[in-house]
Structure formats: C-alpha cells, structure tokens
Amino acid sequence: MGTLYEDIxxxxxxxxxxxxxxxxxxxxxxxxxxxxxxxxRNTALxxxxxxxxxxxxxxxxxxxxxELWFCTTCYTCYERCPKGVKTTDVIRxxxxxxxxxxxxxxxxxMIGVYVLKTGHGVPIxxxxxxxxxxxxxxxxxxxxxxxxxQLEQVQTIFRTTGYDAMIDFDxxxxxxxxxxKKGGK
Amino acid sequence: xxxxxxxxxxxxxxxxxxxxxxIEASTKKILKGFEIETKEMVGASCCPAPGVFGSFDMHxxxxxxxxxxxxxxxxxLDIVVSCNGCYGSLQEANHLLIEHPKLREKTNxxxxxxxxxxxxxxxxxxxxxxxxxxxxxxxxxxxxxxxMNDVNVAxxxxxxxxxxxxVRGHGSSETPYILEDLMKVTGAKIPEYKDxxxxxxxxxxxxxxxxxxxxxxxxxxxxxxxxxxxxxxVHPCAFCHLQLDRGQAEMEKAxxxxxxxxxxxxxxxxGLALGLSQEEVGLDKQTTTIPExxxx
Numbered sequence: 245m246g247t248l249y250e251d252i253x254x255x256x257x258x259x260x261x262x263x264x265x266x267x268x269x270x271x272x273x274x275x276x277x278x279x280x281x282x283x284x285r286n287t288a289l290x291x292x293x294x295x296x297x298x299x300x301x302x303x304x305x306x307x308x309x310x311e312l313w314f315c316t317t318c319y320t321c322y323e324r325c326p327k328g329v330k331t332t333d334v335i336r337x338x339x340x341x342x343x344x345x346x347x348x349x350x351x352x353x354m355i356g357v358y359v360l361k362t363g364h365g366v367p368i369x370x371x372x373x374x375x376x377x378x379x380x381x382x383x384x385x386x387x388x389x390x391x392x393x394q395l396e397q398v399q400t401i402f403r404t405t406g407y408d409a410m411i412d413f414d415x416x417x418x419x420x421x422x423x424x425k426k427g428g429k
Numbered sequence: 430x431x432x433x434x435x436x437x438x439x440x441x442x443x444x445x446x447x448x449x450x451x452i453e454a455s456t457k458k459i460l461k462g463f464e465i466e467t468k469e470m471v472g473a474s475c476c477p478a479p480g481v482f483g484s485f486d487m488h489x490x491x492x493x494x495x496x497x498x499x500x501x502x503x504x505x506l507d508i509v510v511s512c513n514g515c516y517g518s519l520q521e522a523n524h525l526l527i528e529h530p531k532l533r534e535k536t537n538x539x540x541x542x543x544x545x546x547x548x549x550x551x552x553x554x555x556x557x558x559x560x561x562x563x564x565x566x567x568x569x570x571x572x573x574x575x576x577m578n579d580v581n582v583a584x585x586x587x588x589x590x591x592x593x594x595x596v597r598g599h600g601s602s603e604t605p606y607i608l609e610d611l612m613k614v615t616g617a618k619i620p621e622y623k624d625x626x627x628x629x630x631x632x633x634x635x636x637x638x639x640x641x642x643x644x645x646x647x648x649x650x651x652x653x654x655x656x657x658x659x660x661x662x663v664h665p666c667a668f669c670h671l672q673l674d675r676g677q678a679e680m681e682k683a684x685x686x687x688x689x690x691x692x693x694x695x696x697x698x699x700g701l702a703l704g705l706s707q708e709e710v711g712l713d714k715q716t717t718t719i720p721e722x723x724x725x
Contacts, residue, residue, distance in 0.1 A: 259487045261529060282627045283635075286646055314639070316632035317480035319592035323602050332593075339484040348485065351637045355481055359493075363474035365481065366443035366671075376446070379454035379711045385446035386471045394472030397543040398493060404539050407489040 248303040248341075256337035260330070268334050270327040271295045277321035277331055289314040291321055291331060298338065307342040313349070343410065353411040353420055360402055361418050363388025363395045437509035437559070438501040438551075439467040440519065443475050444667035445511050449674075451711015452667055455696040456511050456556050458705060462572070463564045467509065470500050476518035478668075479589065480633035483518070491532070492539045494522035495547040499540060507552045509559055511696070513666035514632075516597075517589030520553040524596050555590060557665045557695050558599075561607050569614050574704035575725050576616035580661065582698070583654035584608045584619050585673070587666035588628050602626075611695060612663060615702040622657035624650045629664075631672035644680045647672055651690050661691035661723060663698045670694050678716045691717050698723075 245251065249268065256265035277291035278284050284291065289311040297306050306312060315335050322332040342348070355365050364387065373383040388395040402408045414421045437460075445452045457467055474493060475482075482490035498519060501508045510516045526533045527549045537546050560569065591602040599607060603626065612619050630636070630646030651673075654662055662673060674692040681687040693701075693712065700710040701723065712719050 256487075259491065259525060259529075259532065282630075282646065286649075287642060313484075313634060314642070316588070316628050316630060316635050317484070318588040318628035318632060319602075320588075320626075320628075322593055336480075336484050336487065340486055343485045349638050352481075352485065352634050355478075355634070355637060356485070359475050359477060359482075364443040364447060365475045365478055366447050368447040372447055372450070375711065375714055376450040376453075378714060379450050379709065381446075381450050381454055385441050385453075386469050386473075387441065387446070388472060388474040391472050394474070397472070397496060397545070398474045400542050401492045401496065401539055402489060404542065405486065405489040405492070407486055410486065 247301045248298050248306070249301065251341055252298065252334060252337050255341055256333060260333055264330050265334055265337055267327070267329045268295060268298065271299065271329050272327055274326065276324050276326060280320045280324050282318060282320065283314045283316060287311060287314040291315070291335070294338070295329070295331075295334070298334075306338060307345060307347045312339060312342060348411065350420070356407060356411045357413065357419055360399060360408065360413055363398045435464060436466040436468060436506055437554070438470050438504050438506040440470055440473055440476070440497060440501070440508045440510045440515055442510065442512045442515040442667065444671050449667060449670055449694070449711065449715070451697060451714070452511050452670065452694045455694070455700040455705065455710040458709065459696050459700055459703060460559070462703065463568065465559070465563070468504060468506060470497070470504070473497050473500055476515040478514050479518040479521060480514075481637070484634055490518070491522055491525070492536050494518050495526060495536045496540055496545055498523055498526075498551055498553075499545045499547050501551040502548050507554060509554050509556055511556045511665075511694070512668055513587040513589040514668045516553065516555045521596055523549070523551070523553055555665060557590075557607055557611060560695075560699065561610060566610055566614050569611070569699070569703075573615055573702050575702050577698075577702050577723070578616040580617045580723055581659045582612050582617045582619050583622055583657070583659035583662040584612060584625065585629070585650075585662050585664040585669065586626065587664055587669040588632060590665055608663065608665060608695065611699065615699065620657045620659055622654045622659060624653040629669040629672045631668060631676075636672055640679065641683050643672070644676055644683055647676050648680055648684065651677075651688055655688070655690060660720070661693055661698075663693050663695055665695045667694065674716045689717050691719050691723065693719070
C-alpha cells in the first residue's frame, strides 16, 4: 500500500490509463467543482476538499467520510474543471479503494446481490410481467434472469474478480452473509 | 458495421424491460414505423450501472459490460439503448477497451472462461440519436399526427447522455440540442428553466443509499420546471424515469406533497405525437398521470 495518491494512480490507471488519473495532481483548489456540484448544493460533499485530502494522504478520513458517496457521477465538475482534472473518475477510483477496504454500505452491497442472483440490478417480478403484457411485449425479456446458462457467465465474472467476497456474498443462501433470505427488490 | 444498417441490437438493461416496459414498447413501435428493426440481445444482463458498479469495482464493471458488447458483436449489429446508464456504461466500456489493448487483453481473459471475446466491432447509440440522426427530423415531422403545439416541455437530459463530452460526442454539455430538436418537430414549446441541466439525483448509488436526500434534490428540479410554466418533463433515461416518476410517490411519503408532474420518456412523448395511444406507450400505468392537454 502506497500513499493514497499512488494507489489512485495505480488502481485507476489500470482502467483509464495513468495520465488520466494523474490529473488529480493538477488541482489548484479553485473550487469550480464544488461551485458546480448539484450534490454540494444540498449535502456535505465538497469535491475540492476531497481532492486536497487525497493529495495530503488523509486516506482513512476520506474512506470514512459519508460524502464520498454523495456524488451522483453527474460529470458537471469533470466538464468544467479548468485544469482538466478527471474529477468523476478520480472519485470513482477512490470509492473503489474504499470499497476494497471494507467501506461499503449494506444497500450498496445489496445491488450486487440482485445482479448475482438475476443478472439485473433491478430484476423483474410478476407484477411487472403483467405490465409488459399490457403493452404487447413478452412477459419476460430474454435476458439473464430468464436464461440461467447466461446468468452463470455473469456469476463467473463476479467469482473471478472477487466481487462476491468483497460484498461478503454467501453462495449457499444467495444473499449477504448473516442476512435473512429474502426476495428481490 | 454497415453505415446504412437499419437493424439494431436493442440493449434493454434493467429499468426499461423490468419496470417501465412502455419505454421499450414505444421505442420498438416508433423504430418499426420508420422501418428500423430491433433485435433482442439474448442473455444480456445489467449494463452494469456505471456510477454504481463503476464506483464499487471497475474491474467487475468492465468485463460485465464487455460481455454485453460481445453479444451484439456476435449478432454483427450496432447497439441502441433507451437508458443513459446503459449508454454511459456500454459506450465508456467500448471506448476504454478499444483505447487500451492491455485492458482488453485482461478483460478477454475473463470472457474466455465462457467462450466470449470482445473484439471492438460494435458501436453504442442512443434511441434519441437514432431518431435525430438516422430517422431524421424531416421524416419525423412528416409523420406527426397529434401536434403538441400548446404543450410546454421541460427538457431533462440526465447526465450520462451528454457527459463526459469527450466520450459521448454530442458537443457541449452546457448547450445541448438533440432533445430540443426532437421536441420542436412535435410542435411543443421548450421553456428554459433554472435547473434544466441538473442531475435527477438518483445516480452514483445515491437513490439506493440515501433516498430522502436524493428525493429532495429531485424536488428542487421539479419545482424549477413547474415554476417556469412547464406542463411535463421529457427525458431520454429509464433510470431518470424511475427517479422522476416513482420518486414522486416516494416524495409524497417522505415530504407529504404529491406534485403529479407528468414524466415522459422521449419515445413515449414522440409516440403520442406520432399517433400512438397512452396505453400503447404504457403511460396509463405509472405514478404520474398524463393530462388531456398532452393526450388530446
């Protein structure tokens, strides 16, 4: 484990290319991100502050800050940053690192459960099948929820990347470990 | 892909087929009317949501998106989507995997476990772009059966249709024009409103983790549209639809106020203008009701 900045460059760099996330270093603390932020209008999210905290290596403070999760990834600051900091991708990278170190809420982990069980973050139920029929569609779309062999491919991806372990998924109950068995959303 | 290709692989995602099938039905019916065929992507999954799975683990997000792209590649077709989340996720994944060979190699190692491969031979388009650029405004205009002349539409883009502009390629995200053009050919008026470019508040896992905060954000946006004299909101994103439509019922529970401000996906609004009934586009079975002024 390096400094938070080094980890951001290493982890984010694997996906976006290092130059992309290294733009974090260009931040001059002008605050245009915060001024543009629709979340910051209502929440404690101060993107400028998060970036300064990242640059001075306040790893635990960032990972424990609820506002890290208040960004909706709307990209407004990304579009407007005068220094070309790839803001939203830096935030997503910091969230990835936080999640890896166990900072992930139960509702967020549950989205993974739905996808592991059905291939969909928002699965279909009987009521919605009726809605489909009412507009002249097949009661169920031909996606992973209908085709179990296809769902297994998605499950293979989760097993391979270790996402199942990251959210503490129990393959026996098909739910989070320690949670009562319950249906989809 | 052939440039004059008139068949698309329709990537459904989650909300479109599983919550608001009227979006799927209206998309299919409109395209069919303009002689564009849509094919089902058998075995497609969640895109997966870019702000959600991209926030949790990009190394899981990417292969799942790549697998969906590979399905379209096997069909030898370009993709059309009806959700900004799907658009954002699949287009970004396609872009990254084409740009970064090492990343592609690593991703294909995972896909090879079940005999799939990402080749980079498909493109990802959005239904409103297909209507605007492939069908064309003139052809749409010729086919309008119910002009929306006295309807004031609050245009809402959502986020991932326009941004980041370097990937999406629809010009400035501050002065968009595609939805405005589509609304104008129906005859609708499009008043400016303060929070037009603001996010619906749902993305990035916010709707899931902090719904009241997310609803307050949406409330501000709706108030801004209502204060500008808009009769309804039209948008291109199934996920925004969930937030803006069902969210109004949740807002009633949380704040004790029901706006009943009509929310229509772009093809639902266009469908009405092109002569489809509200039942055919599924607008009779959602939270917000569509007034006579829009239905005629």
